Amino acid sequence: METHAAPTAGADDRRPGEVPLLLAMAFRAMSDHLHSRLAELGREPLRPAHGYVFRYLADHPDATTVDLASHLGVTKQSASKTVTELAEWGYLQRHPHPTDRRAQVLRLTDRGREYLRLADQLWAEAEQRWADLIGPDRLAAIHHDLRAYLDHLHDGRPAKLRPVW
Amino acid sequence: METHAAPTAGADDRRPGEVPLLLAMAFRAMSDHLHSRLAELGREPLRPAHGYVFRYLADHPDATTVDLASHLGVTKQSASKTVTELAEWGYLQRHPHPTDRRAQVLRLTDRGREYLRLADQLWAEAEQRWADLIGPDRLAAIHHDLRAYLDHLHDGRPAKLRPVW
């Protein structure tokens, strides 16, 4: 039961370079958790990328498709396809841009905001399972260290999200 | 015009459920590092999934395509496609199975083993950048905590690797 081992970690024969893969596996595990909970609740199987769209739109109320594309790190055509899909499903709407007649402002519908709350809650569940195992202080430290890494690397510019696989 | 400024690095305003996404972003950042280093070195742009194949074959000297498929969590057809590709590129070879004439034993070539060493080294570089920032003790603790989580969840069975996106 070495759940709270000291950071010295003598017996840990850490293979250098293993951490990145562990990050991917942990994310996958949490993602699986979210999917199975969504299924339990009988919800549509939106994927993490969709949740990320929702979050961006919630935080950026005057975002356009091009904004979204650059945030997601995909082409505007691809982002447009996603937007069309989510609009058809009633999660967001395109509104005319107040000053630029080329552009469209994307806004979440109530349904979209509701889904975002649910997704946040389910991610939090998965996260909590980890906290239960290692302790909330450790989780907070990891959160902090991850942020530090990403802020350091990208220094202002937003981090890319979608894994290259 | 940002309504939500970047989180000020003051008190830990941890949004519950944020950690999973940070895991994905950190992995993506490390993966980007690996890719750009490979490009610098003029190497073929093999993806993380390929490195994972190499590792499995290195650890399981009598693995077949079906073994690999179940390990990767994909269909045998998909695994077969990957194997064909890697064989054409000279990273592995198919050998007749000693006792089962349907099956083929997959083995890394020297070139494959060399690539695995390189990939390990590049992942380690990315990992090290994080360690430089947060300190090696913190990284070791995170490594330990990730392992604990994955071991706890899967309890014996291998963890899924490829992110669902």
Place this chain on the structure above:
DNA sequence: CCATTGTAGTCAGCTTGGTTGACCTTTTCG
């Protein structure tokens, strides 16, 4: 010992989620 059932692997065709390129409209700027 043979008939049935199961397994390793391949081939073919489809789907998904991305790509590039061409294009129209509107905006920005020299």
Place this chain on the structure above:
DNA sequence: CGAAAAGGTCAACCAAGCTGACTACAATGG
């Protein structure tokens, strides 16, 4: 003003999965 840049769409293509059908061999139970 006129040229270049930018938002958005349409269309064609591509990569990497998938399912389904199939062959060849293996294992098992009368």
